Amino acid sequence: MNNNKSGGMMISPRMGVHWCAGLLSMLVLAGPVAAQPCEGTDFYIGTQGSGPGQGIFAARLDERQGILCLVGLAAELERPTWIEAHPTRPLLYAASDDKAANETRGRVLVLRPAGDEGRLTVISSADSGGAGATHLTFDAKGKAIFTANFRSGTAGVLPVASDGTVSAPTSTVQNVGTGPKPRQTSPHAHGVALDAGGKYLFVPDLGADKLFVYRYDAGQGSLVPAAEPSVSLPPGTGPRHVALHPKGRYVYLMSEFSPVIWVYRQDTKTGGLTLLQSIATGTDDEADTIKGAEIAVSTDGRFVYTSTRGEDTIGVYAVRRDGTLQEVQRVPSGGKVPWSFRLHPNGKWLLVANQGSNSVTLFRRNARSGKLEPAGQPLTVNLPTSVAFLAR
Template sequence: MIFRTVAGLAMFAVTLGITQPALAQIAKPTKSKPAKSRHIEPTVTLIKNRKEKPMKVYIGTYTRGESKGVYVLDFDPNTGKLTPTGATAPAKNPTFLALSPNGKTLFACEEIADYEGKHGTVVSFAINPTDGAITRTSTQSSEGEGPCHVLVDAMGKHLFTANYGNGIIAVYPIAKDGTIGKATSVKKHDSVPPGPNQPGPHAHAVNLDPTNHYLFSCDLGTDSLFVYHFDSAKGTLTPNNPATVTLAAGAGPRHFAMQNGRDAYVLNELDSTLSHFHYDGLHGTFTMQETISTLPEGTGKIENSTAEVVIHPNGKFVYGSNRGHDSIAVFAIEKETGKPSLIETVSSKGKHPRNFALDPSGKWMIVANQNTDNLVIYAVSPETGKLTPTGDELKIPAPVCVVFAPKK
């Protein structure tokens, strides 16, 4: 091949008048120099070493003693440390709190029965974006006695409340500035009381399904879960068909949790159990799967009542609080079926853990012990779901609700 190439060049050279020495120089093979390799060091971001910004935590309380209302705290998600800011907002028994999706407004129910002579209230607080301090901006009647739960819908356009005293739930519009308007829908639970310890309806919670189309209300006094169709355009509730889900007699359904749109967990206050349902989001109906105890096997007869139920952000665990046993029950969730299994109970390090919350990452839990005036911090294992107390506690009078502000 080289010979043919050189010969061809010679004939071409004669045609052009190129001399033989010049031709030899043209035909001489050259050694190519190897290209210099450019080693580019990859840019590595050590995310695990990046510190997260502190966030605010809001604490609801009973104000019968020394409490000043709603407390604003600082939480360090890097260490799990909780620190008082000194900021509080006056309120009467702000026993449950809820944040707007945009994090600009905090809502609370005041668990009283003397507003306008007969009702409790729902209130809004504007959140200062600089220091997290809160200022009351509006107040409305809860439309019933002793409101104990509030909820904001995913769009931040409606507020819901449950009144324990007389089994009434209500819906309110939320203005763009976060203030609460007059109630657009009020419903009273009507059902035959199941037993002597449940003399009448006691609505204890309000929750929405992921589609925002159905609202559920646990009623401790009637052993029922009430189901309503929610019209978000009008802010109205209509009883579903069927309108109720019946739980075991004497169960006392208190709080409700659902994350994936299929598995729902109802915590029953009176018989210390957790009920698991499969949910049909198309029709707003429930099918009971199983009910298990929140207490460890072998626990003797003790006075106990459950309070709060929360699903871990990773969907692998569900937690419930025991008042009397004074513990947090940890349940593993079976992936395929959603079945819960009790894996441990951990001391709440206080008396009467009415409420607790997980931070947005699921790495930390704060437990509010009402009768010992203390908040207790736990590290949470995302792999096992188990809780380890960090040793840090904070004194707050009669704490009964914990709400983490969203990450910025």
């Protein structure tokens, strides 16, 4: 594993002690100090890093101390922007796309832990079903993984074998449409989410200003347009990511160019969507610098979380009985450009990947109120974009 330089001193994860982010900063400012060992849950950080020493990084969350610690480089890869953990196996999946090389096909990589220091080994890879692989999601049992391919505007479904390996897509679908903004000259699939019943795949498309709905046949591994194949959003909205309520009745869409949550009620039989509410996550922005980014629903379905770039905030929203939202908190993300975030599986923590400040920040989460409280010191990682916890 590659070493990290700090103040002319080599800090290696092989030393057997994981160094806390805040204490690493003290090394630079005040010379060598005794570091506290960091023990807790391992997690991984996807990045937009490219070249030697860049890729997926391993880190650790010490829940007792409320701190994050860097373990080191886990796998040297080109732009593993989005990473996703298998729902039941200790395997990590990465959407890898070499933007600089203008590759015509993205890849989905499967990585397995190797050793005690967070290292990962690639055990399988397959075509993502298009160019610019940017987002991944699983079905509930981990037998299929779905891809969003930004540059080609396509979505795909890849079968996952019993050992976790992937093979070529069994089905791909092409979004269609354009919008008025310079980045909307063609369709750009930006996210994928499968509904709770495993029957419908939702694909927000930033270029087409549409949320596409595809019917998924698990037996055939196929995607076809639903009876109502899409819903349109106002021109220049830029749909980005979707989060689904665990009970399968509500769909929450985050748009990028307009930082707004769009709340829909889903017809679970047809996949059809009815708009219930739109709620802004950022202020009006004539300079077009405030943009929506990530959205997620707590596992109990009581709260929705968002990140908004430009204002660099995390929003907390309570879910009413009818699925609509009420804002309860908006806090600074602790860095710049909060690209995405991840709720800890136990619901007690939220980690934010701040791509613009090369930092990952930690928040304590109150399960009753949904509110967040900053914890520890930021973790320094180059161009972080996603976070994932492996299944135990």
